[in-house]
Amino acid sequence: MLQYILYKAIIYFDLFIIVYVVLVNIINMIQMVISMAYTPRYLRKAKFSDIKMFSESANMVPISILVPAYNEEPTIVDSIKSLLALNYLTYEVVVLNDGSDDGTLRAVIEAFNLRKITYPICSKIKTQEVYGVYYNPDFPLLRLLDKKNGGKADALNAGINISRYPYFASIDADSLLDSDALIRIAMSFMEYKYTIAVGGIVRVANGCTIKDGQIIDLVLPKKNLPRFQIVEYFRAFLVGRVGWSAVNSLLIISGAFGAFQKNAVLKVGGYTIDTIGEDMDLVLKLHKYMRENKYKYRISFLPDPICWTQAPEKVKYLYEQRRRWHIGLIDSLSRNREMFLNPRFGVLGMLAMPYYFFFELLGPVVEGLGFIIIPLSYFSGLLSFKYFILFFITTTIFGVIISVGALAIEEYTFNKYSKLSDVLLLTLYSVVENFFYRQMTVIFRLLGVLRYRKFKYSWSKMKRHGFSQSNSDSESSVVA
Amino acid sequence: MEIQTIIIFICVLASVLAGLYIFIICTEIAQVRRTKVEQLHMQTIRPGLESILAAPDFGYDELYNEYVTAARKNIKNKAYRNMLEMVLLEHLEKSGEQYKKRALCVSCDLGFPSLCLSQIKSRNNRNVAFGCRKAGLYQHEEAIPYMLKALSIFSNDTQFQILMGLSRIGDVDAMCGAFQIISGYVIVNERAAFEILEVFSGDKEELYKRMIHCEEEYIATIFIKSLNQDIAKALVEDIVGILENGGKEMRIAAIKAIGKIGQNAPTNYLRNALVDDDWEVRAIAANVLGMQVDLEASKTLASALLDPEWWVRQNAALSLLSYPDCKELFLSVMRTKDAYARDSIVYALENAERLDMLAEIQLMLEKADTEKTEKDGEGILKDERLRQVV
Numbered sequence: 048m049l050q051y052i053l054y055k056a057i058i059y060f061d062l063f064i065i066v067y068v069v070l071v072n073i074i075n076m077i078q079m080v081i082s083m084a085y086t087p088r089y090l091r092k093a094k095f096s097d098i099k100m101f102s103e104s105a106n107m108v109p110i111s112i113l114v115p116a117y118n119e120e121p122t123i124v125d126s127i128k129s130l131l132a133l134n135y136l137t138y139e140v141v142v143l144n145d146g147s148d149d150g151t152l153r154a155v156i157e158a159f160n161l162r163k164i165t166y167p168i169c170s171k172i173k174t175q176e177v178y179g180v181y182y183n184p185d186f187p188l189l190r191l192l193d194k195k196n197g198g199k200a201d202a203l204n205a206g207i208n209i210s211r212y213p214y215f216a217s218i219d220a221d222s223l224l225d226s227d228a229l230i231r232i233a234m235s236f237m238e239y240k241y242t243i244a245v246g247g248i249v250r251v252a253n254g255c256t257i258k259d260g261q262i263i264d265l266v267l268p269k270k271n272l273p274r275f276q277i278v279e280y281f282r283a284f285l286v287g288r289v290g291w292s293a294v295n296s297l298l299i300i301s302g303a304f305g306a307f308q309k310n311a312v313l314k315v316g317g318y319t320i321d322t323i324g325e326d327m328d329l330v331l332k333l334h335k336y337m338r339e340n341k342y343k344y345r346i347s348f349l350p351d352p353i354c355w356t357q358a359p360e361k362v363k364y365l366y367e368q369r370r371r372w373h374i375g376l377i378d379s380l381s382r383n384r385e386m387f388l389n390p391r392f393g394v395l396g397m398l399a400m401p402y403y404f405f406f407e408l409l410g411p412v413v414e415g416l417g418f419i420i421i422p423l424s425y426f427s428g429l430l431s432f433k434y435f436i437l438f439f440i441t442t443t444i445f446g447v448i449i450s451v452g453a454l455a456i457e458e459y460t461f462n463k464y465s466k467l468s469d470v471l472l473l474t475l476y477s478v479v480e481n482f483f484y485r486q487m488t489v490i491f492r493l494l495g496v497l498r499y500r501k502f503k504y505s506w507s508k509m510k511r512h513g514f515s516q517s518n519s520d521s522e523s524s525v526v527a
Numbered sequence: 528m529e530i531q532t533i534i535i536f537i538c539v540l541a542s543v544l545a546g547l548y549i550f551i552i553c554t555e556i557a558q559v560r561r562t563k564v565e566q567l568h569m570q571t572i573r574p575g576l577e578s579i580l581a582a583p584d585f586g587y588d589e590l591y592n593e594y595v596t597a598a599r600k601n602i603k604n605k606a607y608r609n610m611l612e613m614v615l616l617e618h619l620e621k622s623g624e625q626y627k628k629r630a631l632c633v634s635c636d637l638g639f640p641s642l643c644l645s646q647i648k649s650r651n652n653r654n655v656a657f658g659c660r661k662a663g664l665y666q667h668e669e670a671i672p673y674m675l676k677a678l679s680i681f682s683n684d685t686q687f688q689i690l691m692g693l694s695r696i697g698d699v700d701a702m703c704g705a706f707q708i709i710s711g712y713v714i715v716n717e718r719a720a721f722e723i724l725e726v727f728s729g730d731k732e733e734l735y736k737r738m739i740h741c742e743e744e745y746i747a748t749i750f751i752k753s754l755n756q757d758i759a760k761a762l763v764e765d766i767v768g769i770l771e772n773g774g775k776e777m778r779i780a781a782i783k784a785i786g787k788i789g790q791n792a793p794t795n796y797l798r799n800a801l802v803d804d805d806w807e808v809r810a811i812a813a814n815v816l817g818m819q820v821d822l823e824a825s826k827t828l829a830s831a832l833l834d835p836e837w838w839v840r841q842n843a844a845l846s847l848l849s850y851p852d853c854k855e856l857f858l859s860v861m862r863t864k865d866a867y868a869r870d871s872i873v874y875a876l877e878n879a880e881r882l883d884m885l886a887e888i889q890l891m892l893e894k895a896d897t898e899k900t901e902k903d904g905e906g907i908l909k910d911e912r913l914r915q916v917v
Binding site for chain 1: 530533534536537540541543544547548550551554555558559620621653656657683684687713714715716717718719721722725837838840841867870871873874877878880
């Protein structure tokens with residue numbers, strides 16, 4: 048009897064896995080088709096929207112750039128220099144030292160010769176104690192806020208309090224912005240007044256040559272891990288985010304680079320401090336607030352304001368990053384669970400939230416079980432060899448199509464990797480990743496599910512190196 | 528499921544994948560080819576056109592005719608035509624007046640303005656937007672009715688480009704008509720609207736006079752906020768009227784407009800605005816009183832340092848720096864021991880690099896405190912003496 052129940056359970060699980068895999072891939076393919084239609088049109092529009100004229104205009108929306116920094120000594124000065132060189136007229140850069148215990152504060156003060164000033168802060172959101180504000184009239188765009196450690200979200204909240212402008216962009220201290228990134232993101236707010244948040248694309252900077260905070264030579268990194276991540280980032284941003292943005296159901300704006308309307312963020316109480324998925328949580332809170340109050344709004348993703356980041360080059364750091372991302376996902380979805388399958392929230396509640404729950408959150412659990420049960424059912428004779436192989440080929444081809452599709456979108460539109468050899472290499476990696484890299488990240492995410500309670504509030508520390516070293520492919524590595 | 532069905536399914540997927548691969552390779556090759564062609568055309572187009580635009584008046588006509596005749600032959604080539612139009616649009620957008628004038632002549636003689644009409648009539652929103660942008664740059668008045676008609680498209684970049692195009696053409700009636708049509712569904716941000724109004728090439732005063740009294744408050748506010756000094760001076764009576772009767776946003780806009788007037792601005796209205804019920808109005812009034820120094824307003828500004836709203840205090844402190852009696856006023860406010868007001872004053876003085884004044888005020892306060900302590904001490908002594916007596 049027990050054997051029979053086990054037999055039936057395995058059979059049904061096999062069927063469930065097949066349906067699950069086909070469903071998730073069909074959704075991804077639909078998103079890919081949407082992106083294939085949307086991205087070239089967006090790019091054509093971007094070519095004739097008066098970006099150059101606006102970059103010199105005082106009428107652009109003024110933006111405060113918030114740069115939370117915790118132990119970012121090696122990269123912080125380069126990042127600030129890149130931000131001070133942006134092609135934009137009315138903006139300020141607010142560096143938020145979140146109680147770093149390395150030389151971050153000293154590095155910034157010395158590099159820009161800042162001095163402490165009395166700065167009354169309008170505390171719209173409660174934060175940890177602020178120790179002081181630093182400023183140098185020779186760098187009028189820059190201010191440094193030093194505060195007690197309270198986490199990234201707390202630092203960003205302090206930044207919102209001190210910021211002067213009605214829009215703010217949050218940027219990771221280990222990231223670089225393209226010189227036109229801010230103007231492109233601001234155009235979104237300019238052209239549609241109901242836009243409350245905009246996310247930009249994050250690309251991998253490993254291996255690139257950087258001068259004065261700007262990428263001057265884009266080449267593929269020498270190491271395998273960042274190359275896999277290039278393909279993965281294309282898939283996530285050019286397929287996933289564009290697809291969800293098209294139906295105004297974007298659930299996440301990357302913490303590495305996103306811009307927000309300050310009033311809307313203040314209405315939802317700013318960033319949530321006791322979560323490590325503060326970026327996703329904020330977007331979900333904004334959706335919830337706007338839809339509950341029936342306000343007209345848009346949260347969009349743009350594929351061309353580029354933020355360059357250093358991807359982990361070591362498995363250890365990649366594991367910590369993915370675990371953190373997955374814990375953030377679980378936390379954000381559970382905090383906003385009332386939107387789940389709630390018709391009041393439209394496509395967001397009925398499609399995006401269930402997708403993120405079933406395919407993103409539970410994905411590693413189902414896939415992890417699949418890795419065990421499908422071979423088990425083959426070896427126990429429940430699944431024929433032919434079906435086993437065919438299933439494997441189908442899932443692999445699906446995966447490769449999505450990755451190659453994302454690469455095709457990139458090549459057709461932005462064509463950042465202009466060498467044919469680079470493109471061919473990336474297509475090769477989009478095939479190979481299905482046999483090793485994807486399984487590895489599934490395990491990392493699964494560990495995130497299993498260790499949710501332990502690491503719920505933990506931001507792992509990662510070794511960083513300056514951007515100027517990134518083209519030397521040094522041993523050390525990165526990322527937040 | 529039959530194995531054959533699965534195999535067919537796999538074959539379909541594999542062919543999709545193969546198609547994508549071929550697409551990527553073709554894209555790469557096409558990209559390289561396109562870049563080469565563009566570079567080739569650019570080598571002839573840009574220098575040729577720029578030599579015409581920069582040519583001296585003497586002998587210009589001959590050079591011009593020669594250039595246009597040659598260009599007419601080449602524009603049958605699509606790549607050439609697109610490149611030439613791109614360079615022309617660039618000049619029309621950014622170059623000086625003489626270049627613009629000449630570039631416009633070249634565009635008209637080559638028939639580019641009439642080509643953009645078909646784009647405006649297109650069903651594709653992006654084409655419409657692009658066509659409107661071109662029509663604006665070519666100042667093609669024939670396009671106005673089509674552009675107004677296209678305003679029914681509910682698309683942000685289309686609305687933006689249509690308004691921008693109309694503004695560049697500079698027809699007051701068309702512009703007023705356009706805002707009338709989109710009244711109630713203006714989807715561009717007010718800053719985008721400022722940009723649109725800034726490039727208006729027609730009679731601005733007439734346009735503003737008509738639009739600042741627009742029934743739609745959002746549109747009227749945009750117009751008031753974007754007034755420049757000259758027009759603000761000319762329309763001062765209308766602005767004062769708005770300050771007395773308008774809604775909150777309009778009052779704020781009117782205060783900002785008064786701030787732009789300079790000498791002879793009706794600052795008495797700003798003084799009244801400092802005690803407005805809405806804190807945003809008070810904050811803006813405090814800010815503007817820093818630009819439009821009104822000696823009679825200094826005491827009201829000083830009392831604004833004790834305002835419950837942060838921004839009002841902050842702006843008042845910064846504005847008071849422009850007043851000759853600011854030291855005395857700061858000192859009197861600091862004596863109230865209001866910590867928020869004190870912080871605002873310290874910030875304002877540090878920000879303006881007036882550290883000498885800050886030190887002086889602090890010294891005076893310390894001196895006053897010491898004197899007070901001594902007096903209090905005497906009081907205690909007196910009490911003790913009294914106690915001893917008792």
